[in-house]
Amino acid sequence: MRTTYLLSEISQDSKIFGGKATALMRLQEAGFRLPATLCISTEAYKQFISGSSIKEKIQLELHRKKFSDMRWEEIWDAALRIRNLFLRQRMQVELAREISNALEKNFAGNSLVVRSSAPEEDAAATSFAGLHESFVNIRGTEPILEHVKLVWASLWSDRALLYRQELDLDFAKSSMAVVVQELVAGEVSGVTFSINPTDATEGVVEAVYGLNQGLVDGAVEPDRWIFHRKEASIKEHYTPQREKFMAPQGDDVILTGLPENKSLQAPLSPEEAVAIYRKAKKIENVFGKPQDVEWTKVGNDFFILQSRPVTAGQDGDKDDKRGWYLSLQRSEDNLKKLRIKIEQEHFPAMKKEAAELAKIDLRSLSDKGLAGELENRLQVKEKWTAIYWEDFIPFAHGMRLFGKLYNDTVSPEDPFEFVELLSNVPLLSKNRNKALRKIGTYVQQRPDLQHAIAAGGAGAINDAEFNRLMEGFISLYGDPFCGTYGDRTCNVSRDELVSVIMQMAGNSTTEKKSQIGKEANKAELESTFLKISKEGGKRARAEGLLDLARTSYRFRDDDNIVLGRIEEQFFRALEEGRQRLKKRHVDGAAHLTARDVLRSLVDKRYKLSGTKAKETPAKQENQHIKARQLLGQPAGPGISRGRARVIDSARDLALFKKGEVLVCDAVEPNMTFIVPLAAGVIERRGGMLIHGAIIAREYGIACVTGVPNAATLIHTGDEVTVDGYLGIVTVGQLDKTISLPGVGK
Amino acid sequence: MTDKKQLQREIAELLLSQKLAVLATQSSEVFPYASLIAFAATDDLHKIVFSTPKATRKFANIKHNPKVSLLIDDRSNNAKDFHDAKAVTVLGAVERIDIDASQKELASLYLSKHPYLEDFLRSPSTAFIIISVWSYYLVSRFQEVMELHIHDENDIPAF
16 A cells, blocks of 8 residues: 655545645645655554554553553653664565655655654644654655654654543554655744734744744744734734754754844844734635644745644643643753753752751750741752752753663664663762761771670760761761651661661672673763764764763752752751650650641640541551562663562661662652662652662662552562562562572572 | 452452353372363352363362362453453362252352353253362553452361
8 A cells, every 4th residue: 555645646634644744735735835745644654563563562561550650750761662662663675665765756865854744633632733753854765764763653752642641542543644844944934823822812923043943842032923913913023032043964953053143133024024924824714723834934935834723721721740741851952051050059059058057056946946947947948849840850851862862873672771871970879878888897897896886876986986987977968867757866867877887888899890890881882872973973962962961860869869968957957846845745746747846836835737647558458469460660670589678767767688678659869878788679659760760770789660559569578579670570489499690599 | 559449349350251261270190280161250259160070180180189270361362462461360279069059049150150051050960169269360461460368378178
């Protein structure tokens, strides 16, 4: 069956040619000027899918757990795996030949744009820009075929998955056509809305110098003209700071500085703005509904690149977090700015604030003074938590941006191979753990000191060097127990810290060994990646993104540690308050919330709002139900076996023994010091690039994340096997005669 | 899945949707022996019943060793089974071999599911077998396994 058509040959059936292609066909018929265009029908997608195992692999990927249980990180991970399936699957010879012949006949080696053209069933959910992918400035038959595959894969992109839940991800209903157009590199490009999505009496023209990719992905701020819709006359013109523009370069599209004469001049004259607005209104007449029209200007001529119905209110209701999620996907330029902000402003400010708070002697404060201090710390904590969500979480997207580039370049068997290139960097938590180990070694060499600790706790030690080391550690990194959970006093935690230190001593050799192998592999992967990038003329971008991704990886740990120090200061004040209330015999003082502590400190007659019992009823109910094998994500390669230690409180953390498997809801910032002692890590929170997974990978520890209800289905003392290759956790004893790779019997 | 009721419901639905099960028995010989049987399960999931001619190998095996295992699944023999199919493995022991049709309630449960087996069940050469279930192991999503324990394994019925 034929798959590739000229625009003049296609029908209006959007199920076969997709919305974009059929719209372009109608525009061509109406006499608008368009770039030369080919359409690859959904039949091609179907042929590609049916001849391979991709179909079931996608289904397996999307059914690992209930879709509604998947966090956005996991959706991204799934989408990356699916994208890699498309990258690695060769197109059938017949199909490739038909598309190649049409490309060569019609475009003769010109630079092209490869765009998605989703069928109408998708239109309701996906008609706004950027849900599926488009690629600009692609040259040569092979690269174009590769990008056709990427457009097909974008049917299963994270963005698309989020918005296609309405379709229940029905495989049978999912298909994708592709539009291939000649790249018309106009001097000015833009988007025109025949109706303003936020005001029906208006229309909008947005224009930038160069290609409009800069406008679409937000890297270049456009000039904006607001129109009276009825009269098609200019109402207002907003002028941005014109600094950059997008231009094709080699096989790429890059952001470049704008020459001064252009930065002072609007990209369109008022007459030109009116001309393109009127054109959009004519296009609206063709389709009978308001349109969002993408165009580019060459000389005095406007080429129409695509047109689609205007959609309003993309974010849906307030509980719909998809809009927020999509805002996490930042451009490289945006991330670079964010990096400077985090590195030069946020981190130093957070460290300074934590250090200043640490100087305050809480015990010397009056009750009222302590209440004030607690209120202050609560606010400081909330402030930084908000910044964490606003800036730190989006910055993690740097890893993802690089991951895509790496996979496009190298097409690796393992879609997460790129993480190897990011790992083995000096993370704050690794430095902290090294410092702990140093103290451990000191204690280990002194049996007297060990006896003293065992007999009287760390508080009663008069070994000056030991005390100096401990103080030094705490002043540099804080007390990781204090602040992790609010159920322990920070004083008790000192003994617990020492118990961890004792176990940590002598843990260094395995780590070193595993790192030597890792380094060699990392260097090899990096050199292959950069070599291929160089051949494609994209080395500078590759290096830039690699650097950004490494920073993003490192910050994923550092931001958690620094935020942990702020939280520690908050908990210290909270603990001091609880202690004072305990002395006053206030009921349940040890578990009061910050608000209750605050009020009770200043008002002796304050009636407590009542504390909730923390015990989970779920465990009782489950006496007859038991998990045997649980599915998660393979977030840290390796396989290991050990007794589970479920972390519900700091006490559980303190009881952690070397060789146990860490089971938790989420690896909290201040929990990472325990990871080097663990045989494996199991986490409810899912994702390949989340903090816990990064730490586990750094230490070469098997890790499975995204196990629903991990901390309730697995109990402390259960024997568990963590399969970090497949993302499977097996609960219960295995026959000891079965040997697992890398696990001692 | 942390909810016992939900797990029970999923297992009950699977048992109700399927007419046939694979039964594994073991004789004094070395090999386990698998056969296809028409079964029915009680609503509380405590019992599974089936019928068999007394001259069969499975009947002989049960007489020798009452411990059995069953597999019930909803596969369709398509690639989609890998993400879509569910299977439950059952462990239990035959608690009674009813040869005098005294288990009327269970027999009518069986016949309401398999009305075409009425003559077969009434035949003097047929035995009606009642299995007391110890545990279910439900496999879904390709690799997720949840256990539902009905009886303690130490409560092996005397037979």
